[in-house]
Amino acid sequence: MYKVKHLTESLEAKELNVCDAAVLIKSTISSLQKIRSETENMNNLINSAKITAQSFGVDSETDFNHYHRKRPKRLDENIDNSVLYELLNVYRQHFNLVLDTLINLTSSNLNVFVETIQPIYKILSVPLKVNTSQDFSEAFSLFPPMSVGAKLLDYDTAAAEWEILGHLCVNENLKCLDVLQKSEEVKHILPWAIWFCRLSFTSPVTAASSERTFSKLKHIKHNLRSTITSNRLSSLMILSCEKDIVDKLDIDSVVTKWSLPNKEEYNYIIIYNL
Numbered sequence: 601m602y603k604v605k606h607l608t609e610s611l612e613a614k615e616l617n618v619c620d621a622a623v624l625i626k627s628t629i630s631s632l633q634k635i636r637s638e639t640e641n642m643n644n645l646i647n648s649a650k651i652t653a654q655s656f657g658v659d660s661e662t663d664f665n666h667y668h669r670k671r672p673k674r675l676d677e678n679i680d681n682s683v684l685y686e687l688l689n690v691y692r693q694h695f696n697l698v699l700d701t702l703i704n705l706t707s708s709n710l711n712v713f714v715e716t717i718q719p720i721y722k723i724l725s726v727p728l729k730v731n732t733s734q735d736f737s738e739a740f741s742l743f744p745p746m747s748v749g750a751k752l753l754d755y756d757t758a759a760a761e762w763e764i765l766g767h768l769c770v771n772e773n774l775k776c777l778d779v780l781q782k783s784e785e786v787k788h789i790l791p792w793a794i795w796f797c798r799l800s801f802t803s804p805v806t807a808a809s810s811e812r813t814f815s816k817l818k819h820i821k822h823n824l825r826s827t828i829t830s831n832r833l834s835s836l837m838i839l840s841c842e843k844d845i846v847d848k849l850d851i852d853s854v855v856t857k858w859s860l861p862n863k864e865e866y867n868y869i870i871i872y873n874l
Contacts, residue, residue, distance in 0.1 A: 728766035
């Protein structure tokens with residue numbers, strides 16, 4: 601199930617946008633359906649698992665015969681009508697049930713996801729197409745009420761700016777990230793186009809980051825550190841959640857910058873006391 605694991609890790613990426621997420625989920629479903637339809641690939645996966653178990657000193661065939669009760673002898677003497685109760689057949693059937701469940705659940709979630717973001721997906725689908733003011737009205741309605749997009753009243757302006765941006769993005773191998781980069785280059789003349797791109801690319805695909813933030817809270821504020829101010833707690837939470845950025849910081853330069861104001865203040869106190 602490494603494909604599902606890869607999908608989960610990819611959906612948690614900060615740079616992922618909603619349109620690319622939909623394409624990623626579709627490709628994963630197609631890959632799972634291909635595995636489901638090919639018996640030889642399924643047998644190869646089971647044989648790989650047998651080899652892995654053998655490396656740990658586990659005999660798969662012996663365990664299978666020991667823990668799985670054999671079926672009674674066939675009543676029909678015709679071999680073609682008999683059922684082979686072997687390791688490959690049994691586990692292939694189990695894997696097929698797991699794959700069917702994954703495909704059905706992922707497909708249903710994808711349908712709900714695409715239906716929700718359909719206005720944004722329609723506008724950001726590459727190559728860029730001409731969209732109406734009604735399309736932008738529906739798209740901006742998905743963003744938070746206090747965002748910049750909520751202040752837009754003239755959707756015809758946004759549609760016109762997006763049409764101009766589409767003429768600037770004529771590359772055949774265009775990606776959604778290229779659209780954002782191009783809109784950044786012309787943000788002074790196409791302000792609403794860049795705001796739409798920013799809102800679309802900053803919308804979280806999953807809630808994993810938010811859930812991870814609450815998980816970090818119990819590691820920072822516990823019974824030994826219960827009396828802590830809100831500012832200090834907020835700063836520690838940011839440092840803990842953005843650990844990948846904090847690890848790249850030069851601690852010596854940070855300490856040096858922090859010590860300079862304190863040193864000046866300390867000298868001022870000494871002079872004042874004198």
